[in-house]
Amino acid sequence: MSTNTVAPQVRPTRQTSTPRNQRTVRWLISVATLASVLVAWAVVAAVIDDNIVPRPLEVFARVIDIVASGEAASNFTTTLAKIGAGFALAVVAGLPLGFLMGRGAFMNSYLSLPMFVLGNVPGLTYAVFALVIFGVGPLGPVVVSASVAVPFIAINVAEGVRSVDGDLLRMCEAFERSPRDVLRHVYLPAVSAFVLVGVRYGFAMAWKVEALTEVFGAQSGVGFMIRKAYQEFQVDDMLAWTMLFVIVMILIERGLGHLERRLFAWRKELA
Amino acid sequence: MASIVIDGLTKTYHDNRGNQTRVLDGIDLTISGEQFVSIVGPSGSGKSTLLNIVAGIESHSGGSVALTEGDRKAKVGYVFQDPRLLPWRTVMQNLGFVQRERSGWEKRALHYLDLVGLAHVADRFPSQLSGGQQQRVGIARAFAVEPDVLLMDEPFSHLDAMTSRNLREHLERIWLESRRTVMFVTHDVTEAVQLSDRIVVLAPGGRIHETIDVDLSRPRRASDPDVALLQAEVLARFETLEKAAA
Amino acid sequence: MTLIASESAQPLWRRHAKSQLSSAVARTASVLTMLAVWQLAVVFGHRVPSMADTFARLGSEGAGGQLWTNLAVSMNRFLLGLVAALLVGAALGVAMGLSRIADYALTDLTMAGLAIPAVIWALLTTMWFGFGWLTPVTTVFLCGLPFVIVNIAKAVRAIPAETMLMARAFGVGRAEVLRNIIAPAVAGSTIAAVRFAIMSAWNGLLLAEWFGATSGVGWRARYWYDANQLDGFLAWVLLFIAFLIIVNQALGLLENRATRWRRS
Numbered sequence: 001m002s003t004n005t006v007a008p009q010v011r012p013t014r015q016t017s018t019p020r021n022q023r024t025v026r027w028l029i030s031v032a033t034l035a036s037v038l039v040a041w042a043v044v045a046a047v048i049d050d051n052i053v054p055r056p057l058e059v060f061a062r063v064i065d066i067v068a069s070g071e072a073a074s075n076f077t078t079t080l081a082k083i084g085a086g087f088a089l090a091v092v093a094g095l096p097l098g099f100l101m102g103r104g105a106f107m108n109s110y111l112s113l114p115m116f117v118l119g120n121v122p123g124l125t126y127a128v129f130a131l132v133i134f135g136v137g138p139l140g141p142v143v144v145s146a147s148v149a150v151p152f153i154a155i156n157v158a159e160g161v162r163s164v165d166g167d168l169l170r171m172c173e174a175f176e177r178s179p180r181d182v183l184r185h186v187y188l189p190a191v192s193a194f195v196l197v198g199v200r201y202g203f204a205m206a207w208k209v210e211a212l213t214e215v216f217g218a219q220s221g222v223g224f225m226i227r228k229a230y231q232e233f234q235v236d237d238m239l240a241w242t243m244l245f246v247i248v249m250i251l252i253e254r255g256l257g258h259l260e261r262r263l264f265a266w267r268k269e270l271a
Numbered sequence: 272m273a274s275i276v277i278d279g280l281t282k283t284y285h286d287n288r289g290n291q292t293r294v295l296d297g298i299d300l301t302i303s304g305e306q307f308v309s310i311v312g313p314s315g316s317g318k319s320t321l322l323n324i325v326a327g328i329e330s331h332s333g334g335s336v337a338l339t340e341g342d343r344k345a346k347v348g349y350v351f352q353d354p355r356l357l358p359w360r361t362v363m364q365n366l367g368f369v370q371r372e373r374s375g376w377e378k379r380a381l382h383y384l385d386l387v388g389l390a391h392v393a394d395r396f397p398s399q400l401s402g403g404q405q406q407r408v409g410i411a412r413a414f415a416v417e418p419d420v421l422l423m424d425e426p427f428s429h430l431d432a433m434t435s436r437n438l439r440e441h442l443e444r445i446w447l448e449s450r451r452t453v454m455f456v457t458h459d460v461t462e463a464v465q466l467s468d469r470i471v472v473l474a475p476g477g478r479i480h481e482t483i484d485v486d487l488s489r490p491r492r493a494s495d496p497d498v499a500l501l502q503a504e505v506l507a508r509f510e511t512l513e514k515a516a517a
Numbered sequence: 518m519t520l521i522a523s524e525s526a527q528p529l530w531r532r533h534a535k536s537q538l539s540s541a542v543a544r545t546a547s548v549l550t551m552l553a554v555w556q557l558a559v560v561f562g563h564r565v566p567s568m569a570d571t572f573a574r575l576g577s578e579g580a581g582g583q584l585w586t587n588l589a590v591s592m593n594r595f596l597l598g599l600v601a602a603l604l605v606g607a608a609l610g611v612a613m614g615l616s617r618i619a620d621y622a623l624t625d626l627t628m629a630g631l632a633i634p635a636v637i638w639a640l641l642t643t644m645w646f647g648f649g650w651l652t653p654v655t656t657v658f659l660c661g662l663p664f665v666i667v668n669i670a671k672a673v674r675a676i677p678a679e680t681m682l683m684a685r686a687f688g689v690g691r692a693e694v695l696r697n698i699i700a701p702a703v704a705g706s707t708i709a710a711v712r713f714a715i716m717s718a719w720n721g722l723l724l725a726e727w728f729g730a731t732s733g734v735g736w737r738a739r740y741w742y743d744a745n746q747l748d749g750f751l752a753w754v755l756l757f758i759a760f761l762i763i764v765n766q767a768l769g770l771l772e773n774r775a776t777r778w779r780r781s
Contacts, residue, residue, distance in 0.1 A: 029621040037626070052644055105536065109543030114551055120716075120761065123635070124723050124735075125754045128742060133562040167355050173328045174349035175369040175416070185368055189359040208634040212724075215636055230640050238640065246632045266359050266396040287529045 054236035062240035071225070072244055079221040080248075082138055083210050086145025087199060090206075094150050094198065098157020098191070108158065115151035123209040131217035141213045141221070145206045152202035153195060160194030161187060193264045200256045207249055273345050273419035273452040274303035275325060279334035282320055282477070294320050295477035297334070302469075305450035309463035312473030312480075313513045318456045321473070322424050325454060340419040345452075346371070348418030350426045354405035356397040362408050363393040366415050376415070383411040386445045403434035407441065414445055421453045428458065436493070439466060443490055460509045464502045465491050472512065480512060566748035574741075575752040583737060588756070591733040594650055595722050598657025602714060605658075606665025607707070611699060613666065614673025623666070630663035635721040643729030653725040653733065660721030661714035668710030672703045708772035712765060719761055 038056050045055040066072045097115075100107040126147065130140030164187060172182050214223025222245050229237035282295040294317040302308050310318045323329035325336055326349055338345040356365045366380040384390045387407040397405055406426065413421055426442075427435040443466060446453065457463050463470045467485055474480040483505060491498050558565045578584045612619040613627075638659045642652040676698060684694050726735025734757055741749025 026621040029618060030625050033622040034625065106539055106543045109540040110547045110550075113544060113547040117551065120758070122720050122723055122754065122757060124720070124727060124738075125751075128750065129565070132564050132747065133558075165355075167351070167353065168357065170328055171349070171351065171355040174326050174347065174351075174422075176327075176347070176371075177369070181368070185357060185360070189357070211634050212636045226637070226640070230644070233644070235641070235644060238637070242633065242637050245634075246629055250628060250632055266398055287532075 051233070052235055054239065058236045059239045059243065062236045063243060066237075066240055066244065075220060075222050075225050076244075076248060078138075079141075079210070079214065079223065082141040082214075082221065083145050083203070083207055085142045086206065086210065087149055087202070089142070089146035090149035090153050090202065091195065091199070093146070094153030095157055095191075095195070097150070097154040099161055099187075101154060101158035102161025111154070115154055118147050119151035119205075121147075123212045126209055127213040127216040130213050134217075136217045136219055138218070140217050141210045141223075144213045145210045148206040148209045149199070149202035152205070153198040156194040156198030156201075157191050160191035163194075164190045193260070196256070196260045196263065200253065200260065203256060204253060211245065272304055273338070273340045274301065275345075275420060275452065275454065276301050276337045276339075277321075277325070277334070278336075280321070280324065280331055280336060281333035282317065282324065282329075283332045293477060295324075295331070298477065298479060300471060300479065302452055302454060305452060306469060307446060307453045307455065307467045308469045308471060309455045309457055309467040310471050310473060311457055311460055311463050311509070313475055314458070315475045316473035317477035318458075318473055319424055320477075322422055322454060322456045326422050338420055345419035346416065348413035348416045348421045350409050350413045350421070350423040352425050352429055354397065354402075354409040356405055356408060356412075358397050361394050361396055362389065362400070365397070365408065366412050369412055369416055371416070379417065380411070380415045383415040383445065384408070386414075386448065387411045387441050403430055403438065406430060406434075407438060410438070410442060410445070414449065417449070419451060421451055423453065423455045425457055426455075427462070435462075442466065447489060460506050461493070461502045464505055465493055465498060470505065472509065474512060481508075564747055566751050570748035571751045571755065574746070574748045575755070578737075578749075578752065584756075587733050587737045591653075591722060591726065591735070594653045594726075594733065595657055595719065598654040598722070599661055599711075599715065599718055601654075601658045602661035602665050602718065603707075603711065606662050606710070606714070607669050607703070610666045610669025610710075611673050611703070613670040614676075620670070627663050627666050630659070631667065633659075635660050635717065635724050638721060639724035639728050642725060646729070648729050648731050652729040653722050653735075656721040656725035657718040661718035664714040664717055665710045668713065669703055669707065672707070672710075673699060676702045708768055712768050712772075715764060715768070716761065719757070723757060 042056050045053045097111060101111050102108075126144045130144050134140040134143065168186055169182070172186060177185075211223040211226075214221045215227045216223075218224040222241055226238055226241050226245075229235075229241060277298050277300040280295055280298040281293070284292045284294055286292070298321060310321060312318050320329060324331045325338065326347060338347065340346065356362075357368060360368065362384070363377070363380060366384070367376060370376040370380075381390055381393065384393055387410055389404060389407055389411065392400060392404065392408075397408070400408070406429075410426065413423075427438055430438065439462065455463070455466060460470075464485060470483040470485060472480040472483065485501065487495075487497050487501065493499075552568070555568060559567045575584075609619075609623060613623055614620075635656070638656045639652075642655045642659075646652045646655065680698055681694070684698060689697075722733075723735040723738070726733040727739045730736040734753055738750050738753040738757075741747070741753065
């Protein structure tokens with residue numbers, strides 16, 4: 001009786017695609033998906049045929065209007081300025097808080113709870129109380145941005161401080177370095193990488209809360225424009241501003257990521 | 272002229288349960304002038320502790336330590352087992368970080384970097400160098416301070432044999448060029464014979480077991496028959512000490 | 518000269534007890550400080566409600582029956598939207614984790630979804646669906662969905678390729694692969710995904726009910742805000758936060774249990 005032995009199937013190995021090919025493929029698929037989403041949107045809008053669901057082209061027309069008229073530039077500048085000011089405050093407050101948290105267990109326990117609270121207060125609460133305490137104007141959004149960002153910065157700074165190698169500190173001692181030298185050349189550089197990480201994650205959280213605060217109580221800025229559009233039932237405007245907002249913020253988040261990679265090239269091999 | 276005077280030095284550790292361990296037990300040692308002195312001993316003999324106390328990064332329980340250069344306190348350079356370079360600073364900046372005298376330090380730093388053969392990586396970050404290269408930078412850093420006293424804690428123990436041999440040559444070369452007082456801790460007896468003028472042998476429990484004077488001419492090659500002979504002799508004495516400790 | 522080696526003669530247990538005590542003291546001091554800051558805000562910021570007023574209002578809401586009815590309504594809406602987000606999100610996340618094509622196709626959309634502030638969804642759904650239950654439920658769904666997708670995709674991608682190859686080599690069927698390989702790996706991360714999704718979704722619910730509802734936690738908070746009674750507003754916000762904390766803790770415990778196999 002003959003036995004059929006089947007040789008194991010040798011499957012032809014898939015050709016390993018070059019990174020450039022991969023990038024093109026990824027881009028193509030992504031664009032194709034976006035295009036189909038747009039088409040689906042257009043169909044739904046056509047079927048509903050009401051201002052409440054504007055057609056994609058209408059929204060894009062509004063986007064172009066907003067950018068061309070300079071409204072985009074001025075409102076985004078205002079919003080980003082507020083966020084920036086808030087972050088500057090957050091770093092100024094977060095650095096010493098983080099140092100305290102990183103150096104001592106007592107301070108760590110003492111400050112952990114307030115940091116947790118600041119980071120988890122619902123956006124609505126921030127927005128309403130900013131309005132109540134600071135009224136309409138830029139101060140509310142700035143303080144809110146700072147409050148949301150501080151915990152991210154402080155906690156990351158604390159981690160940075162804790163990460164400073166005891167061995168390095170002993171080396172500084174052996175060479176009789178002054179505390180100022182140790183602060184400047186050991187702690188600050190070690191911590192700055194962590195600060196940037198804190199800024200990145202803090203930004204991702206803070207700009208959403210800041211936008212909400214602007215919706216409630218501002219006289220300019222992207223959040224204010226969205227509220228205005230909502231009150232005037234201009235859904236196309238709402239969507240246009242939202243689109244611009246999301247794109248700008250994603251670009252900034254990406255930019256911060258690049259910055260982190262560049263500034264901290266020395267970490268390459270350590271990572 | 273620099274001198275290290277250690278008088279009746281003791282060090283006792285207390286652990287969690289109140290037990291005491293005597294790590295150093297009445298060390299009397301004087302090192303003066305441009306001597307290269309090695310401290311050897313089996314593990315548990317307290318040699319690293321001794322070095323740390325001399326460097327001032329550990330406290331002692333009794334006795335005294337004095338490092339002087341003439342009538343002032345001696346300037347100390349330290350080389351650790353691992354490089355301990357600031358990872359976010361370049362090689363050159365690392366050398367600059369430990370300088371006390373700022374005038375003309377760059378020239379000094381480059382000179383010593385050159386002596387260890389690393390002048391060409393002055394602008395690189397530590398993460399871009401190999402382990403051996405980083406350790407060489409550590410040595411250059413200690414020398415660039417132009418210390419009165421140089422303390423070295425098993426600086427080659429974490430490197431492979433070939434790199435260590437290489438670095439020993441570099442070390443001897445620099446030392447011959449700019450002689451200073453060196454206190455060198457090692458567990459490798461043959462290394463001690465190759466490098467030192469005097470070998471201090473510590474016994475477990477932290478006492479000085481004996482002192483051996485090494486009278487060979489420099490520079491020394493590990494392949495020299497005289498060096499090899501003395502190494503064999505000292506090794507034999509060391510082995511009996513280790514067996515007694517076990 | 519600083520001491521590196523600590524020469525304390527204290528036994529280990531005593532040092533441990535001391536650190537526990539010091540941390541408890543720190544946390545108490547922390548709570549007291551925050552309450553003090555609240556008091557200061559009451560005094561210096563006009564219209565900031567005091568602790569007494571806020572808790573009084575909480576009590577009266579409870580007595581009047583508003584507390585439980587609104588909480589129940591919000592909870593229903595929340596669970597509905599969340600479950601939907603979990604089902605759809607898990608499906609999409611697994612797809613993205615397993616198939617590169619799905620990953621390329623959906624990543625940008627998911628990133629955009631993560632980036633859209635909850636308030637936008639709340640406003641849009643209010644406009645589209647009016648004051649019905651669809652508004653908050655859809656908002657919850659849309660807020661939670663991207664977090665679920667991202668976390669589950671990450672978990673699936675983390676399954677070692679060797680495991681999948683091994684399954685394929687043994688000819689294990691799809692359903693079995695799903696049950697024995699994908700599900701356990703995803704389980705731990707599902708909890709993590711749910712935690713993030715919950716925070717975002719609960720926030721979304723609050724906003725959606727604020728703008729477009731006639732019942733629920735968000736609506737009641739708005740009611741007091743419109744009536745200029747900020748103690749009522751704060752009372753409901755505190756309830757909101759309390760719920761979040763409880764759920765977070767519960768999920769934390771669950772996550773520890775689910776990832777036991779990974780740690781042991």
